[in-house]
Amino acid sequence: MLRSTLNDALKTAMREKDQQRLSTVRLILAALKDRDIAARGEGQDQLGEDAILEMLQKMVRQRRDSIELYEKAGRTELADREKAEVAVIEAFLPQQMDEEATKAAVIEVIAEVEAASIKDMGKVMAVLKDRYAGQMDFGKASGVVKAELV
Template sequence: MDIRSRLNEALKTAMREKDAARLSTLRLINAAIKDRDIAARSEGEEVTVSDGEILAILGKMVKQRHESARAYEEGGRLELAEKERAEVGVIEDFLPRQLSDDETARAVEKAIDEVGAETIRDIGKVMGVLKSRYAGQMDFGKVGPMVKARLG
């Protein structure tokens, strides 16, 4: 079952169970995906976004909520930080399992070997391979410096 179908089923279930918090987050996810669908149509691309793009959207949403939770904690708004973390939990239900540090390191090595990267100038090629293959499975904010250290 593709991600869009899983989201729609989860939305229906949340409505039936009257789970307001989960329903709210699922609606936010749907809205973000529909925004991307509309943007793709206006650019003359395919009508609906792919699962890979949906994974990227979800990954971005998780990152935003982690940053918001951190900011709320620093501001002493613990109830809002907790709400952000709850949303992260719902979003992560639709993301694939995150790779461990060892698996990430192996994936980076494999990508470097595949593209024949030798210098720091090849980071873009390596990151492109990793993003296409492991969208939603690794934190690219951490992977970028790892690739740079390996090639630098």
Template structure:
């Protein structure tokens, strides 16, 4: 379970004196705890792993945006710190599908649903997310779905 891996990584980082990893793992745990609190007020998540993966993917996306902004602003030391956090966070994410595998999954769903054009994009994206949310960056998948349907 990803939560157990995160907890074990924090303990290992504390024992090793690895401040960067310890800090990144603490941020991960805080984000997951916040998401757990949000989930209490709404619909309970169907799958705990999916909830944790969603949080981790969101954290990676935020940090990549920050890296881009820091590099444009000439703040390389801040960009490097964010890159370190991304590397730690990505250790806990499931392996991502390659572009070829993603395209194959899109084609299979497109055929299965009988999708023919852009009007079917919502249905294809919903099915893709239902089947492969933890293995895909949905923003990149969106571009591939558009290409497949046009």
């Protein structure tokens, strides 16, 4: 479903001559194609929805890191371009969980897997990734898990 949404977005951007959106969607589709090729080497046909959502989240994180660096260097034009790309990519992601919802989900999973120490963090994160792919920022979630397990 997400693949068809991306392809439709590409066609719409072409029709509307929206260069920023067009170039960003092309970047997403190129990254998706690269990952599909890598998946074929591992015996899979193509990436599933969860893996695509994870890829999109990673693209957003990379751009946010770039924005921070560009702003520190005084390159506002490059930071603005990255911000525009983030906005386009986030349009394909489901609504992200806020801090309270993330904390509640982490506490629920910790209780569910009976995690007792930081050694159980991998189990907790695996369940969170399975259950909340595309909805949760796992970088922030890992901080919450560490705080809860210490």
